[in-house]
Amino acid sequence: MVSINDNYLKLPESYLFSDIKKKVNTFKELHPEAHVISLGIGDVTRPLVPVLIEALHAAVDEMGHTETFRGYGPEQGYRFLQEKIVACDFHARGVDIDADEIFISDGAKSDLGNIGDILSVKNRVAVTDPVYPVYVDTNVMGGRAGVLERDGQHWSHIIYLPCTAGNHFIPELPAERPDIIYLCYPNNPTGTTLSKAELKKWVDYALENDSLILFDAAYEAFIHDENIPHSIYEIENAKKIAIEFRSFSKTAGFTGLRCGYTVVPKELKLYNCSGEKISANKLWNRRQTTKFNGVSYIVQRAAEAIYSPVGRAQIQESIEYYMNNARLLKTALQDRGLQIYGGDNAPYIWVKTPNGLSSWKFFDRLLYECYIVGTPGIGFGPSGEGYFRLTAFGRYEDTIESISRIRNWDL
Numbered sequence: 068m069v070s071i072n073d074n075y076l077k078l079p080e081s082y083l084f085s086d087i088k089k090k091v092n093t094f095k096e097l098h099p100e101a102h103v104i105s106l107g108i109g110d111v112t113r114p115l116v117p118v119l120i121e122a123l124h125a126a127v128d129e130m131g132h133t134e135t136f137r138g139y140g141p142e143q144g145y146r147f148l149q150e151k152i153v154a155c156d157f158h159a160r161g162v163d164i165d166a167d168e169i170f171i172s173d174g175a176k177s178d179l180g181n182i183g184d185i186l187s188v189k190n191r192v193a194v195t196d197p198v199y200p201v202y203v204d205t206n207v208m209g210g211r212a213g214v215l216e217r218d219g220q221h222w223s224h225i226i227y228l229p230c231t232a233g234n235h236f237i238p239e240l241p242a243e244r245p246d247i248i249y250l251c252y253p254n255n256p257t258g259t260t261l262s263k264a265e266l267k268k269w270v271d272y273a274l275e276n277d278s279l280i281l282f283d284a285a286y287e288a289f290i291h292d293e294n295i296p297h298s299i300y301e302i303e304n305a306k307k308i309a310i311e312f313r314s315f316s317k318t319a320g321f322t323g324l325r326c327g328y329t330v331v332p333k334e335l336k337l338y339n340c341s342g343e344k345i346s347a348n349k350l351w352n353r354r355q356t357t358k359f360n361g362v363s364y365i366v367q368r369a370a371e372a373i374y375s376p377v378g379r380a381q382i383q384e385s386i387e388y389y390m391n392n393a394r395l396l397k398t399a400l401q402d403r404g405l406q407i408y409g410g411d412n413a414p415y416i417w418v419k420t421p422n423g424l425s426s427w428k429f430f431d432r433l434l435y436e437c438y439i440v441g442t443p444g445i446g447f448g449p450s451g452e453g454y455f456r457l458t459a460f461g462r463y464e465d466t467i468e469s470i471s472r473i474r475n476w477d478l
């Protein structure tokens with residue numbers, strides 16, 4: 068008899084975005100004539116910028132010649148990319164990070180899920196609420212979440228840090244000490260941000276309480292406001308307590324190509340069961356060299372091209388295209404009298420549902436009456452009830468069409 072990891076049976080039957088896909092497919096079967104616009108999952112719609120295509124072509128050609136062919140690459144990523152990241156994403160912002168602290172991967176989602184491999188099942192986890200579902204679901208799989216409570220929303224062993232309009236979406240320090248704290252800023256799903264002073268509160272808390280912060284900075288490229296930190300390491304001593312996750316998915320359209328990276332500082336020490344300090348960087352390196360063979364050379368060459376002057380200009384244009392969508396959507400929804408949050412330094416708009424509508428009710432109405440797909444806030448956690456997320460990653464024409472449907476909607 069082969070036993071399974073029973074924790075998987077505690078999970079809701081499917082992942083949030085799979086549930087939504089099913090509902091949308093049902094709608095499409097019933098209404099094949101409807102032009103459905105997806106502003107649901109945060110997937111990019113613009114093609115890769117020319118500099119990336121050139122880099123991909125060049126790398127493909129290299130793979131076709133004996134002298135330049137590459138087999139297995141370093142599991143941690145090629146030095147050429149690690150060094151570009153260090154120079155452009157960190158040194159340029161006054162943050163001292165070493166190339167050996169950068170681990171290139173196939174994306175932030177994998178790393179955010181896999182990081183649990185090096186962390187004890189006994190750790191207490193805190194998440195902001197609402198939250199990117201991967202943090203909670205992977206802790207359920209890893210046995211750190213406890214059981215799903217009767218309300219079907221809270222996990223008994225997870226500490227929830229509510230973020231609502233009531234606290235301006237700024238989480239309060241927890242009453243109970245967590246070992247691991249997930250923070251995502253700019254935030255998915257609320258599109259809100261933390262100032263340096265607010266982020267410093269969390270770094271100080273983690274330093275005082277020996278907690279680990281898992282900082283998801285997947286959306287940092289969308290920050291406009293100069294006072295908002297792009298990296299947790301902009302806060303003094305954060306290297307002692309934080310791992311940072313970065314993604315090229317939204318920044319440079321890599322959702323299909325797959326590439327991101329994780330920063331595991333050498334200063335970060337975790338504890339073994341005898342209370343001895345262990346280097347997180349060494350542990351993660353051990354994990355990656357055993358379970359991962361690195362991202363393809365071709366893809367890493369494309370990622371490198373993002374950092375060239377031309378690459379940066381082309382990427383910036385795409386980011387502005389999406390942020391223009393965000394501005395247009397935000398204004399149109401505000402004109403309809405809706406309360407809107409986010410969308411200024413992040414590609415997500417967080418809508419307060421009107422007239423006390425539940426998130427799912429709003430989802431159904433928007434789908435059936437406007438043929439627009441969004442994401443119900445409750446799907447991101449209990450404090451997401453009564454909210455709804457729209458993404459700015461749609462095509463401009465679809466965003467304009469959505470706006471016109473929303474303007475004429477009998478809300």
Ligand code: MLT
Pocket residue numbers: 107108109110176199255
């Ligand atoms: C989202 O819609 O929240 C994201 O696209 C999910 C992801 O990045 O995996």
